[in-house]
Amino acid sequence: MTADENVRYAPEEPARLQWAKHAPEVYKAMIRLDAAARQGLDPKLYELVKIRSSQINHCAFCLDMHTKDALAAGETVERIVQLSAWQESKHFYTEKELAAIELTEAITVLTDGFVPDEVYAKATKHFDEAELAQLIAAITVINAWNRFGVTTRMTPGHYEAGQHK
Amino acid sequence: MTRTTLLDREVGRAMSALSAAAKKGIGDPGLAGLVMIRASQINHCAFCLDMHLRLAREGGESEDRIQLLNAWEEAEDLYDERERAALALTEAVTLLTDGFVPDEVYEMAAKHFDEAELAHLIGLITVINGWNRLMVSRRIPPGGYTP
Numbered sequence: 001m002t003a004d005e006n007v008r009y010a011p012e013e014p015a016r017l018q019w020a021k022h023a024p025e026v027y028k029a030m031i032r033l034d035a036a037a038r039q040g041l042d043p044k045l046y047e048l049v050k051i052r053s054s055q056i057n058h059c060a061f062c063l064d065m066h067t068k069d070a071l072a073a074g075e076t077v078e079r080i081v082q083l084s085a086w087q088e089s090k091h092f093y094t095e096k097e098l099a100a101i102e103l104t105e106a107i108t109v110l111t112d113g114f115v116p117d118e119v120y121a122k123a124t125k126h127f128d129e130a131e132l133a134q135l136i137a138a139i140t141v142i143n144a145w146n147r148f149g150v151t152t153r154m155t156p157g158h159y160e161a162g163q164h165k
Numbered sequence: 166m167t168r169t170t171l172l173d174r175e176v177g178r179a180m181s182a183l184s185a186a187a188k189k190g191i192g193d194p195g196l197a198g199l200v201m202i203r204a205s206q207i208n209h210c211a212f213c214l215d216m217h218l219r220l221a222r223e224g225g226e227s228e229d230r231i232q233l234l235n236a237w238e239e240a241e242d243l244y245d246e247r248e249r250a251a252l253a254l255t256e257a258v259t260l261l262t263d264g265f266v267p268d269e270v271y272e273m274a275a276k277h278f279d280e281a282e283l284a285h286l287i288g289l290i291t292v293i294n295g296w297n298r299l300m301v302s303r304r305i306p307p308g309g310y311t312p
Binding site: 017021022023025026029030032033036037039056103109110115117140144146147148150151153 | 166168171172173175176179180183186187207208209254257264266275281283284285288290291294295297299301302303304
């Protein structure tokens with residue numbers, strides 16, 4: 001973490017559980033799933049999807065990782081900062097990115113109801129069927145990582161861009 | 166409107182591998198079934214509910230335990246403490262947007278499951294949440310699952 005050495009921050013809490021160590025074949029399957037889901041997707045768009053899902057699910061580790069990866073991939077600080085208020089900063093993003101972000105929110109917050117038709121329809125306007133299937137898979141996968149990250153309380157701050165690529 | 170039924174084959178295979186790995190590490194099909202049904206209820210996944218209700222019945226799960234799962238907290242006699250800890254964890258991990266998987270829920274689960282079991286249980290809750298998302302977003306209708 002890049003922090004001011006003269007400031008006393010709250011202590012860092014350890015993770016609850018080293019889940020990958022205790023379930024290595026589950027971790028391996030997640031890596032395989034992640035690789036399959038990202039096929040055919042624009043990496044920059046996918047980082048926006050991953051950041052937005054991680055914001056909604058409050059996954060600190062995932063935010064640390066994906067904001068660093070996005071910056072390393074050439075993403076701007078402004079677009080990352082504005083992402084949680086994208087509805088009021090639409091001119092920072094392309095229509096295609098906005099459709100993907102909206103679909104990300106609907107699939108992430110399933111309990112709000114069923115992925116609305118208008119959200120799905122907007123996505124079909126910008127993604128062909130194969131691409132849309134990948135996008136849905138990719139949103140599903142970041143939601144999965146978020147669940148591991150939050151539940152086992154993985155510690156943010158130590159990720160270096162590209163470390164898990 | 167019609168939605169896509171496409172699922173990349175490798176994504177499907179990787180999801181199945183993930184399910185299998187998580188289930189194997191828990192080694193309690195009855196408990197796994199309850200987790201699958203409960204997450205699918207919360208996420209409103211019709212396909213997943215249909216599938217996992219069938220599987221639970223085939224696996225010999227009792228009709229009472231299936232019917233009252235939606236109100237398990239008030240049906241104390243039907244589920245033992247280990248199952249209740251797993252169900253509470255399932256709800257917390259499924260409803261992440263409600264906030265962070267509370268310490269008391271996590272600690273209760275950690276009391277009933279050792280670290281390896283817990284890691285696999287978290288994996289199982291995660292994978293059914295994944296299937297729920299893949300099915301709800303593509304609006305895959307119920308009834309399509311055949312054992």
